[in-house]
Structures are given as structure tokens and as C-alpha cells.
Amino acid sequence: MACSVNYGTLIACFFVISLSLGLVVLMPVLVALFASPSSPSFSVNLFHNQTLNLTRANGNSPTNFAIHFDLKLKNENKAIGLHYPDQINITFSYFPNVSTLAILADYKLDSFYQGNGKTKRVRDMVETNGFPTVLEGTNMIVFRVDLVGSFRYKKVGTKRHKVELGCLVGVDSTTSNKMQKGFIGMVKPGLDSKLKRKPPPDPP
Ligand SMILES: *[C@@H]1O[C@H](CO)[C@@H](O)[C@H](O)[C@H]1NC(C)=O
Ligand SMILES: *[C@@H]1O[C@H](CO)[C@@H](O)[C@H](O)[C@H]1NC(C)=O
Numbered sequence: 001m002a003c004s005v006n007y008g009t010l011i012a013c014f015f016v017i018s019l020s021l022g023l024v025v026l027m028p029v030l031v032a033l034f035a036s037p038s039s040p041s042f043s044v045n046l047f048h049n050q051t052l053n054l055t056r057a058n059g060n061s062p063t064n065f066a067i068h069f070d071l072k073l074k075n076e077n078k079a080i081g082l083h084y085p086d087q088i089n090i091t092f093s094y095f096p097n098v099s100t101l102a103i104l105a106d107y108k109l110d111s112f113y114q115g116n117g118k119t120k121r122v123r124d125m126v127e128t129n130g131f132p133t134v135l136e137g138t139n140m141i142v143f144r145v146d147l148v149g150s151f152r153y154k155k156v157g158t159k160r161h162k163v164e165l166g167c168l169v170g171v172d173s174t175t176s177n178k179m180q181k182g183f184i185g186m187v188k189p190g191l192d193s194k195l196k197r198k199p200p201p202d203p204p
């Protein structure tokens with residue numbers, strides 16, 4: 001008969017549906033339990049609370065200036081703590097031309113422990129040992145922030161992982177406006193990390 005209901009099929013269907021729903025719900029939990037933990041993520045907001053005047057970058061005024069920054073270090077793991085066993089080194093530089101990175105200032109962050117899912121916020125400033133110039137042939141000052149450090153999962157027998165990340169922050173030298181507002185995620189360095197680093201200029 002065409003309209004008879006096959007209860008066996010119905011029950012089978014019901015089981016398949018419940019099983020899939022169960023898996024969908026359980027999957028994130030299973031992934032959290034068995035997947036390898038994630039590296040922390042880092043982002044920085046340069047000049048976050050500062051009124052910038054970088055018009056001097058167009059001319060020659062060898063003055064220093066301060067870089068105010070807001071740095072976020074986030075433990076992306078909900079279920080595991082992180083140790084940062086070594087000092088974290090942060091370097092602020094700019095590109096005078098595409099083949100050179102000139103260092104403006106260094107900043108060190110002491111070793112610390114970070115609980116599950118926590119974010120550490122560092123709002124501070126550095127005095128530079130020179131004034132940046134525009135990227136040759138452009139109207140832009142291209143800053144670079146580099147971070148070198150290490151972390152270890154709070155788990156017995158885990159080793160240290162090295163972190164080497166950076167990001168670019170472009171500023172229009174005429175208007176002193178940043179090209180990108182807010183926090184910029186730091187990523188594995190590309191080509192620019194392999195550039196020759198110019199030693200910082202002598203203080204005036
Ligand atoms: C920025 O600084 C330059 C040189 O010191 C000055 O001439 C100019 O008026 C300043 N611009 C603003 C908007 O303050
Ligand atoms: C880039 O700038 C640096 C520092 O000002 C200079 O020593 C170097 O010769 C420049 N390189 C090129 C290719 O212009």
C-alpha cells in the first residue's frame with residue numbers, strides 16, 4: 001500500500017538525526033579536549049592615545065619622539081594556561097626604503113604566567129632615538145613592530161615554542177593619519193624580517 005508508514009525506517013531516521021545532532025553539539029567539546037592547544041595571539045595599537053604630528057618626516061628635523069602603544073597578548077586556550085618563560089622583546093622600527101629597517105626603540109616585557117583564555121594588556125610608551133623618515137618615494141611613514149619571545153603550555157613535559165611576529169603600521173606623513181585604525185594582528189614575519197637592520201642612529 002502506498003500510504004503505509006514503515007515504523008522501522010522512521011525509527012532508524014530518528015536515530016540518525018539524534019546522532020548527528022548529538023555530534024554537532026559535542027564536537028566543539030571533543031575538539032577542545034583532544035585538539036592540540038593554540039598559540040597565543042598578539043596585536044598592537046600604535047599611537048592609540050596620541051595626537052600624532054609626523055609632518056617633520058618630510059623634512060630634516062632630527063628630533064626624538066615618543067611612541068605610545070597598546071599591546072594585547074591573548075591566550076587563545078580556554079582549557080590551558082601559558083607560561084612566557086623568557087623576556088619578550090618588542091622592537092619599533094621604520095622603513096627608510098624598501099631594503100632597510102631602521103630601529104627606533106626597544107621594549108622588554110618580563111616573563112609572566114597567563115591563565116586560561118586571559119588577555120594581557122600592556123599600555124606604555126617608548127622614547128625613540130631618532131625621528132622616522134618617509135618610505136623613499138612615498139608619502140608614507142611605514143613603521144614596523146616586531147615581537148620575539150617564547151611560551152610554554154602549562155602541561156608537564158611540554159617544550160618551549162618560539163614566537164617571532166610582527167606587523168606594519170602605515171602613517172600618512174602629511175595628515176599624520178594611520179592607514180589602519182585600531183589593533184593590528186601580529187603575524188609571522190614575511191620578507192621584511194630578513195632585511196638588513198640598520199643600527200640605531202647616534203643620539204643628537
Ligand atoms: C606639526 O609640526 C610642524 C613642525 O613642528 C608644525 O609646523 C605644524 O604646524 C604642526 N601641525 C599640527 C597640525 O600641529
Ligand atoms: C636605504 O636606506 C639606508 C639608510 O638610510 C641606506 O643606507 C641605504 O643605502 C638605502 N638603500 C637603498 C637601496 O636606497
Ligand SMILES: *[C@@H]1O[C@H](CO)[C@@H](O)[C@H](O)[C@H]1NC(C)=O
Pocket residue numbers: 049050068069123124125
Ligand atoms: C597614553 O598612554 C601612555 C601609556 O600608558 C601614557 O603614558 C600617556 O600619558 C597617555 N597619554 C594620554 C594623552 O593619555
Ligand SMILES: *[C@@H]1O[C@H](CO)[C@@H](O)[C@H](O)[C@H]1NC(C)=O
Pocket residue numbers: 086087088089148149150
Ligand atoms: C631579548 O633581549 C635580551 C637583551 O637584549 C636578550 O638577552 C634576550 O635573549 C632577548 N630575548 C629573545 C627571546 O630574543
